[in-house]
Amino acid sequence: MKTKTRRILALCCAALILAAGLYALVWAKATLPPTYDGTKQEADGAAAIIVQKNLGEAYAANDVASIVFDFRGYDTLGESFILLTAIAGSFVILAMSHHGEEDEKDEV
Amino acid sequence: MKYKNGITQKNVVVKCGADKFLPFALVFGLYIILFGTVSPGGGFQGGVIVASSALLLYLGYGYKTASRAINSDVLRVGESVGATLYVILGLIGIFVGSVFCRNVFYNIGPVGDLISGGTITFMSYAVGFKVLCGVGFLLLLLMGVLAPDGDDGKEAKE
Structure with missing residues (x-):
C-alpha cells in the first residue's frame, strides 16, 4: 500500500516537472528574441564582437x-x-x- | 585474440592502398599545419593527420619496416622541442611589453597571407610539430605492443 502511494506521488512529481518544462519551452519560444533565423547575413551578439574587433585586437585574419x-x-x-x-x-x-x-x- | 600478434601477413590490397595514401596523408597534413592560421584547420589536426601516416606504414608493411623507417628517438625529442618552442614564442609577447601569448610581428604583408598573422602562425606550427611527433611516437609504442615476437625490432625495447 505504501509503495503504491509512493509510486503515485512520484508520477505526479514527474508530470509536474514535465509540464513546467513544457511551459518554459513554450514561453521561451514566444518571448525570447530569435538568435539566428537563417536569413541574416551578418553576425550578431558575441559573434559580431569577435568578427568586427578581431583584426583590431589580435591582428589575425582567422x-x-x-x-x-x-x-x-x-x-x-x-x-x-x-x-x-x-x-x-x-x-x-x-x-x-x-x-x-x-x-x-x-x-x- | 585474433590480432594478438599484430599484422604479419602482408595483404597486397592493403599494401597498395598504403602506398597510394601515404603521400596524400603527408602532404594534406602538412598543408593543414601550414595554412592553419588562415584557413580552417590548425596545428593539432594537421599533426594528427601526418602522424596517421605511421599507421599506414604499419598497415602496409608491418611493425619491423615501420619502426625501421621512423626514428622514435627523434619523435620523442621533437615533441619536447615543439612544446618548448610554443612557450618561447608565447614569451615573446612578454618581452615586447605585453602579456603572454600576445600576437606580435603582425601585418607582414596583406591580411590573409600565410605569415600575416604574426607569431600565432609560428605557435600553430610549433603545436603542429609537437602533435606530429607525439602522436607518431604514441602510435609507434602501440604498434610495438602488437608486434609479434620474431618481428621485435630494437625500438620496441625502449
Whole structure:
C-alpha cells in the first residue's frame, strides 16, 4: 500500500516537472528574441564582437586561430601539456610491460 | 585474440592502398599545419593527420619496416622541442611589453597571407610539430605492443 502511494506521488512529481518544462519551452519560444533565423547575413551578439574587433585586437585574419593561440593561449598550452603527459604516461606503462615480458623470458 | 600478434601477413590490397595514401596523408597534413592560421584547420589536426601516416606504414608493411623507417628517438625529442618552442614564442609577447601569448610581428604583408598573422602562425606550427611527433611516437609504442615476437625490432625495447 505504501509503495503504491509512493509510486503515485512520484508520477505526479514527474508530470509536474514535465509540464513546467513544457511551459518554459513554450514561453521561451514566444518571448525570447530569435538568435539566428537563417536569413541574416551578418553576425550578431558575441559573434559580431569577435568578427568586427578581431583584426583590431589580435591582428589575425582567422578568428579561430586568434582565439586559440592569442586570447586562449594558456588553454592551448595546457592542452599540449596534457598530450605530453598522456604520451609520457603511456610510454612508461608500455615500456614497463615490455620489460616485464623480457624479464620473464630471461627467467624462463 | 585474433590480432594478438599484430599484422604479419602482408595483404597486397592493403599494401597498395598504403602506398597510394601515404603521400596524400603527408602532404594534406602538412598543408593543414601550414595554412592553419588562415584557413580552417590548425596545428593539432594537421599533426594528427601526418602522424596517421605511421599507421599506414604499419598497415602496409608491418611493425619491423615501420619502426625501421621512423626514428622514435627523434619523435620523442621533437615533441619536447615543439612544446618548448610554443612557450618561447608565447614569451615573446612578454618581452615586447605585453602579456603572454600576445600576437606580435603582425601585418607582414596583406591580411590573409600565410605569415600575416604574426607569431600565432609560428605557435600553430610549433603545436603542429609537437602533435606530429607525439602522436607518431604514441602510435609507434602501440604498434610495438602488437608486434609479434620474431618481428621485435630494437625500438620496441625502449
